[in-house]
Amino acid sequence: MRNLLINFGLGASILLSFSTEGLAASYDDDLQLALEISGWAGRHSNVADLKQEVLFKFFRNDIDDKPGISEADFELLAAIHNSGGWAQLLSNKIKRDLNGDYIITEEELRPAFLYKAQISIDANGVRLRPTSEQVEQIVREHTEEFMRADSNGDRSVTLDELKTYHESISAQYTRKPHDFIPMLPTLNLDYNLDGAVSEGEFSNFTDSVVLKMDQNDDGRIDSEERGAFRELLRVKLNAQGQ
Structure with a gap:
């Protein structure tokens, strides 16, 4: 059994658990993963497009200077979002002020x-x-996340606003690598044990999950396939809750 918790942008995350032998009805996380991806299939009927979006959303969490998702990424995320890391975060964001x-x-x-x-x-x-379309979506998500610091609604952020925003967040909690956007279980996908989940390793995982929806193997997920798949998952989830 492989466990996974992915950040999908703007603070949203989902705990995933995946059996390489198929969906395991005894594990809610397997079903939740499939349900989440099947929801995206409503926007991406093409299997290749769907898998591509999952990859891009996941690897936006690769923030260190080394390829792949590793524990170092989690540690850096935690450090940045703790009070002692705000200086680094502010420094990086101030670089966006192009005209000084x-x-x-x-x-x-x-x-x-x-x-x-x-x-x-x-x-x-x-x-x-x-x-x-994906590029513009990613730009919009990053922009809206940054604009959370905009306290007066003028669609711009001053250094004072940045400082106030991040101090207010850091005062609420301190996070450790294991609980900041708790993605550490993704390291179970590190099949070659090199310390990082590569794009290829995660792609293999994604392929296995997404293709379960494409029942006729035509490279597309139509509304009937998507509906049947989601209904099956809901039935299994309801059974798990009993």
Whole structure:
């Protein structure tokens, strides 16, 4: 049994558990994972597009300077979001102030977020690039996350707003690597035991899950396949809750 907890952006996360032999009805997490991905299939009927979006959302959490998702990523995320790490976080965000006026606008944010959104992913030796729609979605998500610090609603963030926002958050909690966006179980997907979950390893995992919905193996998930799959999952989840 493989366990997984992924951050899907804007604070949303889901605990996943996956059996390489198929969905295990005795584990709610397996069913929740499949249900989550089947929901995305409503926007991406093409199997390749669906798998690509899962990959891009997952690997946005790769924030250190080494390839793959590792414990170092979790430790860095925790450090940044604890009070002792706000200086580093603020320093990185201040770099977005391109004209030096100490006010960070959406226009100044866009180049950096656009660059990050366009990074391709190596999935089983094939370079995948996000579609223009996916790029814009990623840019919007990053922008909205940054704009949480905008206290007066003018769609720009001053350094004072940044400082106040992050101090208010850090005062509420201190997090450790194991409980910040608790993704540590993803390391179970590190099949070659090199200390990091590579794009290929995660792609294999994603392929196995997504393809369960494509019952006729035509590379697309129609509404009937998606509906039948989601209904089966709900029945199993209800049975688990009894």
